[in-house]
Amino acid sequence: MPVAGEKERGPAEARSLPDVASPSSATAPLPPRFWLFVAALSMAVLIVYQPVWNGGFIWDDAAHVTRPDLRSWQGLWSIWSTPGATQQYYPLTHTFFWVQHRLWGDIPSAYHLVNIVLHASAASMVGLILYRLAIPGAYFAAAIFALHPVQVESVAWITEIKNTLSAVFYLASAIAWLRYREKANVGAYALALGLFVLALCSKTVTATLPAALLVIAWWQRGHVSWRRDALPLVPFFILGVTAGLSTVWVERSLVGAEGAAFDLTPIERGLIAGRALWFYAGKLVWPVNLVFIYPRWNVSQDMWWQYIYPAAVIAVVAVAWSLRRHSRGPLAGLLYFAGTLFPALGFFNVYPFLFSFVADHFQYLASLGLITLAAAGLARLLQRLGLWGRATGNVVCLAVLSTLAILTWKQSHIYADVEPLYRATIEANPESWMVQNNLAGVLISRGAFDEAAHHVEKALALRPNYAEARNNLGLILASRGRIDEALEQYRKALELQPTYAEAHNNLGLLLIRRGQLHEAIAHYRRALEIDPGLARAHYNLAEALARQGRIDEAIGQLRMSLALRPEYAEAHNSLGVLLAERGELNEAGDQFLKAVEANPQYAEARNNLGIIMARSG
Numbered sequence: 001m002p003v004a005g006e007k008e009r010g011p012a013e014a015r016s017l018p019d020v021a022s023p024s025s026a027t028a029p030l031p032p033r034f035w036l037f038v039a040a041l042s043m044a045v046l047i048v049y050q051p052v053w054n055g056g057f058i059w060d061d062a063a064h065v066t067r068p069d070l071r072s073w074q075g076l077w078s079i080w081s082t083p084g085a086t087q088q089y090y091p092l093t094h095t096f097f098w099v100q101h102r103l104w105g106d107i108p109s110a111y112h113l114v115n116i117v118l119h120a121s122a123a124s125m126v127g128l129i130l131y132r133l134a135i136p137g138a139y140f141a142a143a144i145f146a147l148h149p150v151q152v153e154s155v156a157w158i159t160e161i162k163n164t165l166s167a168v169f170y171l172a173s174a175i176a177w178l179r180y181r182e183k184a185n186v187g188a189y190a191l192a193l194g195l196f197v198l199a200l201c202s203k204t205v206t207a208t209l210p211a212a213l214l215v216i217a218w219w220q221r222g223h224v225s226w227r228r229d230a231l232p233l234v235p236f237f238i239l240g241v242t243a244g245l246s247t248v249w250v251e252r253s254l255v256g257a258e259g260a261a262f263d264l265t266p267i268e269r270g271l272i273a274g275r276a277l278w279f280y281a282g283k284l285v286w287p288v289n290l291v292f293i294y295p296r297w298n299v300s301q302d303m304w305w306q307y308i309y310p311a312a313v314i315a316v317v318a319v320a321w322s323l324r325r326h327s328r329g330p331l332a333g334l335l336y337f338a339g340t341l342f343p344a345l346g347f348f349n350v351y352p353f354l355f356s357f358v359a360d361h362f363q364y365l366a367s368l369g370l371i372t373l374a375a376a377g378l379a380r381l382l383q384r385l386g387l388w389g390r391a392t393g394n395v396v397c398l399a400v401l402s403t404l405a406i407l408t409w410k411q412s413h414i415y416a417d418v419e420p421l422y423r424a425t426i427e428a429n430p431e432s433w434m435v436q437n438n439l440a441g442v443l444i445s446r447g448a449f450d451e452a453a454h455h456v457e458k459a460l461a462l463r464p465n466y467a468e469a470r471n472n473l474g475l476i477l478a479s480r481g482r483i484d485e486a487l488e489q490y491r492k493a494l495e496l497q498p499t500y501a502e503a504h505n506n507l508g509l510l511l512i513r514r515g516q517l518h519e520a521i522a523h524y525r526r527a528l529e530i531d532p533g534l535a536r537a538h539y540n541l542a543e544a545l546a547r548q549g550r551i552d553e554a555i556g557q558l559r560m561s562l563a564l565r566p567e568y569a570e571a572h573n574s575l576g577v578l579l580a581e582r583g584e585l586n587e588a589g590d591q592f593l594k595a596v597e598a599n600p601q602y603a604e605a606r607n608n609l610g611i612i613m614a615r616s617g
Helices: 032-048 061-065 073-081 091-104 108-132 138-147 149-156 158-183 186-202 204-221 226-255 266-285 304-322 329-344 367-384 391-414 418-428 433-445 449-462 467-479 483-496 501-513 517-530 535-547 551-564 569-581 585-598 603-615
Strands: none
Touching (some): 032 138, 061 091, 061 158, 091 158, 091 186, 108 138, 108 149, 138 391, 149 158, 158 186, 186 204, 266 367, 367 391, 433 449, 467 483, 501 535, 585 603
16 A cells, blocks of 8 residues: 655654655665565556557557668667657667667567566656655655556557656656755766756656756745755756757757648647646546547637636646645646646647647656645545545555556557557547548558548548658559559659658559659659668669669669568568579578568468579489
8 A cells, every 4th residue: 555655753743744744865775665665566567557568569669669770780870970860869769779679679569568667667766756755645646657547658659668768767867866965965966967868868858857856946945045956957957958959959850840730829839838738637637538649729819718728727826826835735746747748838849749739648757746746635635534544545545546557457458559549549539630541551551441541531631731641542542453543642642742752662663563664763762862771662673673684783772671671571582583593593592491481471482492492403
């Protein structure tokens, strides 16, 4: 059963939970019950996330985990040296993916388990910090954070390892900072600063940490000392602001967070922020109808009722401010919640705003403000009723945690694989053109072209100038033999998005069928200029070059394709054929064998392997 988390007291002291208790020493040994709590909490986290133990990759996981051009040592250098080489410039997160790929390749369950462990570690560190700060209900708050269903998006989505990994460094930095504050230890200060840099390199939303540390200082003493509190944090603020501004630039210049969808007035951004704060608070209090992609609000400064949200935020903060002499906890919790959410409230352009202004993973760390406030409030209420630490109080807390755990377990099922995730999202938000199209892509990959057509048509009805949907429609039309219409869709996709490598590759495939080799080769080469890691384009270019009799160039392209995708059976088979034509039978046989190993049902490769073996005696 979670306990209050205040420092050890005598029997008389234990009957009272002060607003700001004297924190326990940051260097004092932790009691055995803390380690029991960590073990129990870690086990609980592992159990509630069981549905994703064997889960797959979803949405953009492949761009983080399976991109072949980033698997090499050169790829590791690019991760750090080239903003734009990865979706976002979070080099430590992508290095972490790089290391994991070296360890277990493309096995998604391993990445899922790592993310679960990181989340359990973060929750344990939350418990430690709140225990050190002697906040009532410290362990209870940490358990809510660990088991709350709003965290599922961060824990069950491999891409969001950037959330859990950065949180571990963020919280570790806070722990080191508290140690420095107590002992004025230079080593602890350097450790806190170094861990903060690692957090920023994992995800720059952690730039809000120094502001959070100032809030803690104010909560503890009722004022902020420039010399003791603020001055030592100046390097943190400089690093945080620099990293934050660099992310703003990356989102706009490299990720694509600009255009009509992001042309919002300052007033509209304020309206978004006010509504988002209430949205996130509501999902913490009543975590139902959680959706992967929420509907995007229609924001207008001409709609009077939208001003209610920011006005209500101001009113709540004003009330908390007026109560500060009686209790600083409510204002501190609100400031932490809003301040940590600030980068994702709409004041800066971030690419996900193209789809929705809110997302569960945005409040992974920020949720701690309201969770801690609620846990401490419940602990205080139960203490005043004489129930804290007794059977009835334990039942109340256990009921809350059990409910959250059940909801988290159910929500985790949705994230176990990409198709159920997209279907659940469409059921809740059928206007999500992106998810409609993504589900179509999944259906196309397994040959369900008729159902895919329905979702593509829905996506295009919602967003006619959607290049990815035009490309998918081209694939569907091509599968039905309607080549002219498919060509038209690919060309439309490229008009909308000239740097769309997949569309160039798909257009090249149809041009090959028309016998237009030169134009097809031009599109393949353009696809590879845009995305050198597109193994399919290397393979298709090799096939076209081979038709022109340019065997050496074709072999070179096939080798590049296989360097990017070693299990590419068709490329192994084609390389074997070209090598056999040059009389290199031993290597040709090796390639046919690799093709069969990659795809045991590949009849052509089996036949070619048999011919080579017969010719070799």
